[in-house]
Amino acid sequence: MKQTETERTPRPPDGIAAGNANVGKSPAPAAAPNTFGLAGSTTVGYLSMEIGLENNVPTFSGGLGVLAGDTLRSAADLGIRMIGVTLLYRKGYFRQSLDDAGNQAETAASWRPEMHLDEMEPRVSVQIEGRSVMLRAWRYLVRGIGGHAIPVYLLDSDVEPNAPLDREFTHSLYGGDDRYRLCQETILGIGGLQMLQALGHSDLDAYHMNEGHAALLALHLLEHRAVAKIGAADRSDVDAVRRRCVFTTHTPVPAGHDSFPKPLVESVLGSARTTILADLGLLEEQKLNMTHLALECAGYVNGVARIHQGVSQAMFPRYRIRAVTNGVHAGTWTCPSMRRLFDRHIPEWRFDNAYLRYAVDIPTAELVEAHREAKAGLIAAVRDKTGVQLDDSVFTIGFARRATPYKRADLLFHSLDRLRWIARNLGPFQLVYGGKSHPRDEGGKDLIRRVFAASKELGGAVRAVYVEDYDMQWGQLLTSGVDLWLNTPEKTREASGTSGMKAALNGVPSLSVLDGWWIEGHVEGVTGWSVANRRNAPDDEGTVAHSLYGKLERLVIPLFYERPNDYATVMRSTIALNGSFFNTHRMVSQYLFNAYSQRARVGGETRPAER
DSSP: OEEOTTOOOOOOOOSGGGGTSOEESOOOOSSOOOTTSOOTTOEEEEEESOOOOBTTBOOOOSHHHHHHHHHHHHHHHTTOEEEEEEEOOTTOSOEEEEOTTOOEEEEOOOOOGGGTOEEEEEEEEEEETTEEEEEEEEEEEEEOTTSOEEEEEEEEOOOTTSOHHHHTTTTOTTOSOHHHHHHHHHIIIIIHHHHHHHTTOOOOSEEEEESGGGTHHHHHHHHHHHHHHTSOOOHHHHHHHHTTEEEEOOOOSGGGSOEEEHHHHHHHHOHHHHHHHHHTTOOBTTEEEHHHHHHHTOSEEEESSHHHHHHHHHHSTTSOOEEOOOOBOHHHHSOHHHHHHHHHHOGGGGTOGGGGGGGGGSOHHHHHHHHHHHHHHHHHHHHHHHSOOOOTTSEEEEEESOOOGGGOTTGGGSOHHHHHHHHHHTOOEEEEEEOOOOTTOHHHHHHHHHHHHHHHHHGGGSEEEEESSOOHHHHHHHHHHSSEEEEOOOTTOOSOOOHHHHHHHTTOOEEEESOTTHHHHOOBTTTEEEESOSTTOOOSHHHHHHHHHHHIIIIIHHHHHHOHHHHHHHHHHIIIIIITTSBHHHHHHHHIIIIISGGGGOSGGGSOOOO
8 A cells, every 4th residue: 555654554563573562554643752852853864774673574684684673663762753764675584494404495585565564655766777766665663662653664676667677676685796785775875865855854964874785875965965066076075974974883894894896886876976986085996895985974983882893993993983882672672571570670661771770679589480481482482393392490501693604603512522511410401593694605504504413413412402594583582581692703703792682681691702792791690601701812612612611510500500599690680780781772872862963973083084
């Protein structure tokens, strides 16, 4: 059904996001209340290559998209005037299936947008490879706990009169080659800005580029300024654009930043736009690096954890990079039993997540009972999905995230004999794994196979299960239902990570390498335990595995079985210390006060250093 901006179609909440608020094709309030008076007059356009809206809208692949969705959910709760833009992805990311050896197969995640979204009336045309590619938008409403609704527009090129190949640009998330990716990023950055203008959002106060994928919106803003003054854009125009743009980088390694050769840029964007980029010094070494473009054109730049700020600053020393540590949306990722517990003891927590600090007063017996319910739900779901019957009395370790080599999902299996000894002498434990590998990441696929092989070799000594097709629903089940959350990335490779934050909200402590957010959240024996935490400790697999086994043997498993009340105290302090801070209510408030205000984006200190 086509919709104008003022028409509304009621729809009840569904999916995982229903734990927080009404979502999807639901009516907006007549007047959107600013629940906490935070937003003022600031209106923000938030552009992201992927946004995790709900489980049944497969427009995300993992952490980046789920973070974007959590950002918008908290902005809606806080009454902030924000508008989201992403692509539709008719084939989603992919559905994962695994055979008995752990070989991954992918199929399209087909879905029907009209069942979840409202089709909007305007059409815009974006120039790609010299052709006019028509775009439409579908709207999803994210509604906050106070009634404030944030629209998210999903761009769709699968419309008449586009040619068949052009209609495929918005079919697959992270599919295709460099040409396909640059065409998608043109749709997001340039087409997204045009669509916002067509929908009446023509004069936003700030544009937030979530990763470099959206950086071409800066090029379109430069074009607007050139047209307005009837002349070529110059460095003063770059300064003006910088005052309107915020950029968050999530990638701690150079290879993860999109870069396109100049001939491809000329082919996709055209010679006129390529000339603008070249004349303004926005091409480097005959390449368009999307991160460099965003850095040059953003007045506020941040990494997503304190350590990631340092890594990014070293990668891009000419720019000032701040830190806004990631968070997760508490209302979405807290399991039902834990939500009820918080409602009884800390009723303010949904409106102000900082109140979770008062979880220190929750009786541990009630916390244990709420966790027992979550654990039973996970075990039932695992049984229904895989046929494997886990034991609810056995210590359960969870590991679930994107399967790629640097996350080292198989590190726990470094010594199977050591694992058998621990289970036999200190107490039984069981493992629940999950996570997809990108279809072209052969190292990630092999990692899944190694986890399967090790699990089979362990046999009955340590029961292990790998849940296929990990998604938002399974994310909530695992992060709330296990007893310990495991994280073993190569150091400095984890920009932030958010799965451990979800676990913390549910009283599940982490056992993790000190990287990403965990450096800020870790208090040894209070919020969890660290791995290989000696100063300048080697990060090789053997050293980290030895430290991991030592913590399990000496501290974690004995505490769980021999002093369960003390383990419950760790669970409680995990909520109070980590849950109260590592949430998107705090994160979005930091963006609002430190990045979205014009004051934060104006001044020499935010500009790139002199060349």
